[in-house]
Amino acid sequence: MWQLLKRKYLLPLAGQIPGNGSHIFEQTRIFDIDGDSPYILKSVKRNKVTADKVIIASHYPIYNKAGLYTARIYPDRSYVVAIKAEEPYPGGMYINAETPSRSLRFQPFEGGKLILVGGENHKTGQGGDTTQHYQKLVDFARDTFTVEEILYRWSTHDCMTVDSLPYAGYFTADKQNLFVATGYQKWGMTNSMAASMVMA
Ligand SMILES: Cc1cc2nc3c(=O)[nH]c(=O)nc-3n(C[C@H](O)[C@H](O)[C@H](O)COP(=O)(O)OP(=O)(O)OC[C@H]3O[C@@H](n4cnc5c(N)ncnc54)[C@H](O)[C@@H]3O)c2cc1C
Numbered sequence: 193m194w195q196l197l198k199r200k201y202l203l204p205l206a207g208q209i210p211g212n213g214s215h216i217f218e219q220t221r222i223f224d225i226d227g228d229s230p231y232i233l234k235s236v237k238r239n240k241v242t243a244d245k246v247i248i249a250s251h252y253p254i255y256n257k258a259g260l261y262t263a264r265i266y267p268d269r270s271y272v273v274a275i276k277a278e279e280p281y282p283g284g285m286y287i288n289a290e291t292p293s294r295s296l297r298f299q300p301f302e303g304g305k306l307i308l309v310g311g312e313n314h315k316t317g318q319g320g321d322t323t324q325h326y327q328k329l330v331d332f333a334r335d336t337f338t339v340e341e342i343l344y345r346w347s348t349h350d351c352m353t354v355d356s357l358p359y360a361g362y363f364t365a366d367k368q369n370l371f372v373a374t375g376y377q378k379w380g381m382t383n384s385m386a387a388s389m390v391m392a
Pocket residue numbers: 194220221222223249250251252254272348350373374375376378379380381382383384
């Protein structure tokens with residue numbers, strides 16, 4: 193459901209972009225930015241993209257020649273397990289207000305629903321044994337549902353900022369046409385909308 197929702201939301205946004213001098217270039221990983229409005233973005237396939245304005249929205253900023261973002265952002269890791277349960281999932285997405293945080297959502301799967309149980313978080317590299325975090329989610333899943341099978345587990349990194357506010361705006365004060373949008377504190381589907389409104 194989450195991935196489907198994300199696609200449902202992102203595809204029309206992507207559909208708005210081509211035209212009026214705007215393009216989408218897929219499979220174009222940028223490793224460096226040169227020049228100054230126009231900027232020259234260099235791709236690993238040795239292509240170049242030229243643009244008067246650049247917004248760096250690559251999750252962790254790919255450009256580190258200025259701005260000291262490495263010192264102002266740290267990655268935080270959190271975990272998900274996908275389970276099959278005996279009882280039907282009632283639908284919806286849920287997150288608790290307490291700590292440790294636990295969230296529930298679902299993904300359509302083979303005519304039924306997989307339940308995604310999320311939670312556990314720590315600064316990347318400082319969480320100790322990874323398996324204990326998955327185990328805590330499995331314990332929670334077993335307390336909440338009659339678990340038939342644990343089919344998948346994975347983890348993600350999110351960009352966190354030192355003052356807990358996303359960075360959305362000028363990349364540095366002296367560059368008028370270079371922007372950054374990052375540090376969404378795990379809520380990038382919603383905070384990215386606010387960031388684009390701020391920048392627009
Ligand atoms: C399981 C799960 C559940 C979540 N639930 C929610 C939720 O309920 N609500 C919510 O608000 N958020 C949620 N999030 C978080 C949200 O998905 C992220 O915060 C958001 O996707 C971050 O957006 P972003 O644009 O910064 O980075 P990304 O979505 O990672 O996009 C970055 C893009 O930049 C591209 N890129 C990276 N490097 C380069 C490069 N060198 N050159 C060119 N392109 C590059 C990548 O390919 C990618 O397309 C969830 C995340 C997960 C994993």
